[in-house]
Amino acid sequence: MILANGAFDGEGLVADCHVLPATSVGASNGDEIRGYIDSASKSKSPATATIVFKGTRLGVQPAPVVASFSARGPNPQTPEILKPDMIAPGLNILAAWPDKVGPSGISSDNRKTEFNILSGTSMACPHVSGLAALLKAAHPDWSPAAVKSALITTAYTVDNRGGTMIDESNGNTSTVLDFGSGHVHPTKAMDPGLVYDITTMDYIDFLCNSNYTINNIKVLTRKTADCGGAKRAGHAGNLNYPSLSAVFQQYGRHNMSTHLIRQVTNVGDPNSVYKVTINPPSDTVVTVEPQELVFRRVGQKLNFLVRVQAMAVKLSPGGSKMKSGSIVWSDGKHDVTSPLIVTMQQPL
Numbered sequence: 001m002i003l004a005n006g007a008f009d010g011e012g013l014v015a016d017c018h019v020l021p022a023t024s025v026g027a028s029n030g031d032e033i034r035g036y037i038d039s040a041s042k043s044k045s046p047a048t049a050t051i052v053f054k055g056t057r058l059g060v061q062p063a064p065v066v067a068s069f070s071a072r073g074p075n076p077q078t079p080e081i082l083k084p085d086m087i088a089p090g091l092n093i094l095a096a097w098p099d100k101v102g103p104s105g106i107s108s109d110n111r112k113t114e115f116n117i118l119s120g121t122s123m124a125c126p127h128v129s130g131l132a133a134l135l136k137a138a139h140p141d142w143s144p145a146a147v148k149s150a151l152i153t154t155a156y157t158v159d160n161r162g163g164t165m166i167d168e169s170n171g172n173t174s175t176v177l178d179f180g181s182g183h184v185h186p187t188k189a190m191d192p193g194l195v196y197d198i199t200t201m202d203y204i205d206f207l208c209n210s211n212y213t214i215n216n217i218k219v220l221t222r223k224t225a226d227c228g229g230a231k232r233a234g235h236a237g238n239l240n241y242p243s244l245s246a247v248f249q250q251y252g253r254h255n256m257s258t259h260l261i262r263q264v265t266n267v268g269d270p271n272s273v274y275k276v277t278i279n280p281p282s283d284t285v286v287t288v289e290p291q292e293l294v295f296r297r298v299g300q301k302l303n304f305l306v307r308v309q310a311m312a313v314k315l316s317p318g319g320s321k322m323k324s325g326s327i328v329w330s331d332g333k334h335d336v337t338s339p340l341i342v343t344m345q346q347p348l
Contacts, residue, residue: 002049004030005068010169012068015092015117017103023051062159066178067091068169069120073177074322078210079247079343080237084180085148086155088131090124092117131186138190139267145198145240146265150189152242153196153336155182176324176339181243193268193334196242197301205233234261244327244340246308249347253312260306264329264336266295274329274336276304281323281342285309288327308342315346 001022005012011026025033033049040047066087075083097116102109128151135147142150157179159165165183167174200221207217208230217225237245238261248256266272274293280286287307295302306327313321321344329336 002030002033004033008169009068011171012091012168014069014119017116019104019106019109021051062161062163062166064089064159064183065166065168066174067119068167070178071121073180074320074343078236079345080235080245081239081241082176082180082243082245082339082341084178085152085243086128086180086182086184087178088124088127088184090121090127091119093119093123095123128184131184131189134186135189142195142267143197146195146267149195149197149242150192150267151184152181153194153338154185154188154192155180155337156185157182176341177322181337181339191268191334192336193266193272193331194264194274194329194336195267196240196262196338197265198240201229202233202240205230206236206239209233209236209238234259243338244306245343246310246341247343247345248310249345250312250315251347255309255311257307257309260308261303262306262338263301263303264293266298266300266302268298268331268334269295270297271295272331272333274331274334277328277330279325279328279340281325281340283311283313284323284325284342286325286327286340293329306340308340310342310344313344315344317346318348320345 001018001020003016003022003024005025005027007027009027011028013024013026016024037047067090070087070090071084073083075081094115094117097103097113099112099114102111103113103116131151132147135150136142139146157164164173165179166172167178204217204221204225204227207220208225208227214225214227233239237247237258240263244260244262246258246260248258250256272295274295276288276291278286278288285308289305289307293302293304315321323342325340327338327340
């Protein structure tokens with residue numbers, strides 16, 4: 001059997017364990033093969049095919065790529081929080097397999113194997129979980145938010161050809177809505193320099209500013225919540241998240257601005273000075289105050305403010321447009337990178 005992708009899956013190939021001789025091909029190759037079968041049937045000469053096993057392929061380019069099945073943004077519930085956060089290995093992952101289950105998972109499959117190949121979020125998740133466990137072992141005092149921050153701010157977006165990662169589904173250059181901050185980089189995450197930490201009260205303020213009621217929040221906290229600090233937090237986009245997202249509802253306005261407040265904790269060198277580099281989204285003005293963060297000790301926390309100004313764009317009712325950039329804090333040793341996205345929305 002030749003299993004050809006449809007247009008949605010594009011050229012992404014997943015190694016499935018078939019119960020009959022089979023091979024998978026991308027959408028474009030599938031179209032070519034169907035064309036060959038059609039022409040062969042018209043010429044009355046039978047179409048033939050051969051499956052050739054070429055062994056392990058090394059040095060494949062481009063790599064990594066964003067898998068066609070990988071979940072994409074934006075975040076429909078809370079656009080102030082960029083999703084996805086990051087990506088990790090999840091395509092054609094070789095791992096141990098129970099011998100009481102056939103490799104295809106079908107009840108009639110009586111084959112036994114010690115290893116199998118699977119793909120999906122269920123494969124990427126244990127990679128990130130394992131990295132989180134390693135980071136927690138190396139830094140026992142880090143909170144879950146600090147661990148997540150380290151993974152997000154040290155991720156990379158460049159493939160082995162030196163360009164931005166490709167979207168496997170269509171062959172185009174991928175964006176922050178495909179990979180978030182990028183592909184996890186375990187070694188750099190061990191020493192991120194700065195982390196964006198989040199407390200329980202920060203999350204409660206976020207829920208309050210997201211228009212959840214006290215009773216809604218109590219379901220999560222299991223105790224009476226206090227929204228008194230929510231006004232100080234300002235708005236949902238001020239959750240101390242490692243990525244930054246400014247959302248503008250146009251409502252006929254031409255010039256719009258907002259601010260995002262962040263706090264970073266020094267987990268690098270005691271005496272360090274971080275300077276900011278701003279890569280603004282197109283057609284926006286982005287400023288950061290202060291432009292320099294001077295740390296005297298490990299564990300010290302400093303705040304900074306990001307102001308974003310944007311001009312209205314032409315959108316149909318209910319439409320939206322997203323632009324991306326980044327903010328990088330660097331001390332010459334660490335580059336602490338935060339994606340910055342600006343979303344323009346035209347209400348219905």
